[in-house]
Amino acid sequence: MQILFIVFLIAVGIQLIYLSIFLISILKKESGHAGTPPVSVIVCAHDEEQNLRELIPMLLRQQHPDFEVIIVNDRSNDGTYDFLLEETKKYEHLRLVHAATVPTHI
Numbered sequence: 001m002q003i004l005f006i007v008f009l010i011a012v013g014i015q016l017i018y019l020s021i022f023l024i025s026i027l028k029k030e031s032g033h034a035g036t037p038p039v040s041v042i043v044c045a046h047d048e049e050q051n052l053r054e055l056i057p058m059l060l061r062q063q064h065p066d067f068e069v070i071i072v073n074d075r076s077n078d079g080t081y082d083f084l085l086e087e088t089k090k091y092e093h094l095r096l097v098h099a100a101t102v103p104t105h106i
Contacts, residue, residue: 035065035066036064036065036066037066038066038067038068039064039066039067039068040067040068040069040070041059041067041068041069041070042070042072043055043059043069043070043071043072044072044074045071045072045073045074045076045080045084046073046074046075046076046080047076047077047078047080048076048080049076049078049079049080049083052071052080052083052084052087053083056069056071056087056091056094060091060093060094067093068093068094068095069091069093069094069095070095070096070097071084071094071095071096071097072097072099073096073097073098073099074099075099075100075101075102081098084096
């Protein structure tokens with residue numbers, strides 16, 4: 001009878017440990033949602049250098065605490081790629097993705 005009682009106490013102890021770990025993880029996740037989630041703004045561009053010169057400063061003036069602006073350069077023939085390379089050096093929130101070719105299945 002004593003052995004069953006000891007096994008019962010061990011089982012209850014293990015369950016209490018798992019319950020406390022579960023509750024602690026839930027409480028940590030709830031406190032992590034206090035801030036706003038990060039935001040990514042994605043813009044596709046093909047020969048849009050002049051428009052991007054106006055658009056990029058407007059997008060980068062956001063007041064959001066954690067954001068990025070991703071410009072996807074789709075095989076531009078004008079100075080878009082060179083302009084974007086220079087702009088990404090100036091602004092930490094600006095990212096450049098360069099699509100140089102089209103996949104053969106498209």
